[in-house]
Amino acid sequence: MRKFLVLIRKKPKRLAGPVLLTSGLLLLSFLLLTGLKPIEPPAQAKKKYNVLFIAVDDLNNDLGCYGNPLVKSPHIDRLARRGIQFDRAYTQFPLCSPSRSSLLTGYRPDQTRIYELQTHFRKNLPDVVTLPQLFKNNAYFSARIGKIFHYGVPGQIGTDGLDDPVSWNQVINPKGRDKVEESQVKNLTPNRALGSALAWYAADGTDDEQTDGLIANEAVRLLEQKKDEPFFLAVGFFRPHCPYVAPKKYYDLYPLDQITLPKEIENDLDDVPEAALFTKPSHWGLGEAERREAQRAYYASISFMDAQVGKLLDALDRLKLTDNTVVVLWSDHGYNVGQHGQWMKQSLFENSARVPLLISVPGGVRGKTSGRTVELVDLYPTLAELCGLAAPSGLAGKSLVPLLKNPNASWTKPAYSQVRRNTIFGRSVRTERWRYTEWDEGKAGAELYDHQTDPDEFTNLAQQASHKDRVKELAALLHKGFPSAQE
Known part of the structure; x- marks a missing residue:
């Protein structure tokens, strides 16, 4: 092949203008008389879309692009300008493992039968083909960095957690100084373990020393290595999951006196069923000053995570992958920060069930929002369709491709949580x-x-x-x- 390329690159001998013109006319006349078609170079095969699949742990819609004027999220906002922002996207179960098991298998929680944090979905669905496994089975390089399937946080940072090995060609489990320095975390709710506590730490050092910083750097390294082959790269950030750990500079973005607590009204819970409440007593008994601390720490963790997303978007641009990579950013569920006296997830109020969902498709609609009700379970058929892969039959979701083409398209499908x-x-x-x-x-x-x-x-x-x-x-x-x- 190399010799052939060298041959066709050789310059032809110079011919006199009339001779060259006459030869061309004779060749054209011959082709017309014989009915033969000129030989055309083979059409270049259409390059497969890559997928950059960004998962964020415990992120609600407190982002600039979703209308929060206080939270600084410039890089997620940049992604929103590159694609479609879904304003009414919902988790199927506001708890990490049930949600992720649902999204990644394409089945609802009543089909996976995963309702807690200990059981692996393959115990109930041993033969299911997961979303990343579908790409792997279709000759994509499939890799996971950080938390995609469930991990206990912070306990299982740096391990495989409840990972699914058959889904990946490669896995990377970074562990940063946030894990090493857990003893320095301030727990505002000391009766609760760090994985479910209002606890925070303004860390010394740089982004690159934190687990999420390491995750972003490893992702960039893989993008550099695999830029010339189709890839499904799943990047799972741990923040803003508690404990809320971020470098000090992100805390400095949010002076305590500028933190605005959510609106509450007197007797708000009088008409709410007792079963609806996860946080008991309201705010776990914390006063306003401590709640401001927790909310500030949550926002600082969002801004830190957002900066890591920026590293990924910058790498796509630098490596000229933006024009051939579908980018999806999602959170496994929403998060209460004091609404109705509730904190965290595990409730069916809007702040807990609603999630941020952003999808950017090369050459697609940019900078638009969709107000249609969509679900995380819709991501499996959507990515399969975008990349021309045959999805398994019986998936619970519906492809969002019509809404990616027209964000206001007719759509009657509700969302279930x-x-x-x-x-x-x-x-x-x-x-x-x-x-x-x-x-x-x-x-x-x-x-x-x-x-x-x-x-x-x-x-x-x-x-x-x-x-x-x-x-x-x-x-x-x-x-x-x-x-x-x-x-």
Whole structure:
């Protein structure tokens, strides 16, 4: 092949203009008379899209691009300008392992039967083909850096956690000084373990010494190594999951006196079922000063993580991969920072169930938002379609490609979320206007919120006679999304 290329690169001997013109006319006349077509060079095969799959742990929608004026997230905001921002995206289960097991298998939690943090999904679905495994099976280089399947945080940082080895060609498990310096973390809720505590630490040193900094650097290294072959690169950041650890410079972005606590109203919980509450007592008894500390630390961790996302976007641009790489950024669930007296996840209020979701497609629509209700389970069929791969049959989600082409396209699909509270389930359906939730199939209470007039979910309408028909309509829609619950 090299000799052939050398030959065709040789310059032809110089011919007189008339001779060259005459030869060309004779050749064209011959082709026309004989009906033969000129030989054309073979069309270059279309290059496969790469996928950069960015997972963020415990990130809610407190981002600049989602309208939070305080939080500084310039790099995620940059990604939003490059693609579609989904304003109503929802987790299927606001807890790490159930959510990730659902997204990565393409099945709902009632199909994976993963409702807690210990059971591996392959115990229940031994033969399932995961999303990264689909790409691996189709000759993509599939790699994981950091947390994609479930890890206990911070306990399992630096290990494989509940990883799925068959999904990857390569895995990397960085461990930074945030793990080494855990003893310096300040725990505002000392009766709670660090993985579920309002705890923080403004660290010395640089970004590159922290686990998420190491994750970003390893991802850039792999992008450099694999830039000439199709890849599915899954990059899982640990922050802002608690404990909220970030270098001091990110804390400096948020003076305590500028932290605005979420709005609360008197007697807010009087019409809320007891089962709906995860944080008991409200705020775990913390006063305003300590809550400001926790919220500041959470925001600092977001800005630190955002800077690591910036490293990835810069590398795509530098390596000229931007024009051939689908970029997805998602969080496994939302996060309460004091709304209704609640903190963290494991509730079905909007702040816990709603997630940030950004998708950038080469040559696609840029800088637009979609207000359609979508789900994390929709990512599997979406990425399969974008990359021309045959997805397994029976996936629970629906491809978002129509919305990536037209963010306001007709779309009637609601979003479903659920959580387990000891022995009972809470199940919720979200349309563009309404959220309806039943606890223990309604036996432990129900909630109905009108997001058109009550976006903070302060008024539960479920027991009001004027909304009886609405409750009936949404209960039918809820039961349609959870058929196994009615068996």
